[in-house]
Amino acid sequence: MSKAIDPLHDPTDEQVIVLTRRWVEHAVIGLNLCPFANAVLRKNQIAFQVSHARDADTLLQNLMDSIEWLLATPAEATDTLLLIHPWVLSDFFEFNDLIGDIETLLEDSGLEGVLQIASFHPDYQFAGVATDDVTNHTNRSPFPILHLLREDSLDKAIGAMPHTDDIIERNLDTMRQLGTDGWQTLQARIRKDTA
Helix, strand or coil: CCECCCCCCCCCHHHHHHHHHHHHHHHHCCCCCCCCHHHHHHHHCCCEEEECCCCCCHHHHHHHHHHHHHHHHCCCCHHHHHHCCCCCCCCHHHEEEEEEEHHHHHHCCCCCCCCEEEECCCCCCCCCCCCCCCHHHCCCCCEEEEEEEEEEEHHHHHHHHCCCCHHHHHHHHHHHHHHHHHHHHHHHHEECCCC
């Protein structure tokens, strides 16, 4: 019997990963928001890690641990990592402020050009865009997520795919065509637990 996973309450690690994976499958891949995601998911090269951090400092330490783990792991085994942190930085603007600190952390650690960190949040909002604008959903996820990407892998993927400069605009168009009702329908499907 299927049950709904409610990201607003206290989910287990397994529920966090199931819901995040379904979001990757149905939104990120299903809507082709990231044309590179399907290959790494099919090859089981995405690591899903759950942080139990309750404050930003602990999250930053968890992030450094995840970075060390990813860099010590061959790309063929794990190419990319999603650090999901359901219990800290639920406020998008606090989350967004931390992204600047993370960029500085990468620079100070000599990792600029080695890793990139993409960010996703349930309340993601592009600068200068209204909160309820459907285009924000390109970066809206069930939980706050820091996505660790290897620069080498990104360069290879971009080199093998034409028209990567059009991805952002295409994603915005996809969201506009889907509309708010379509997005809500997709979210209901994502939240259904298959267990």
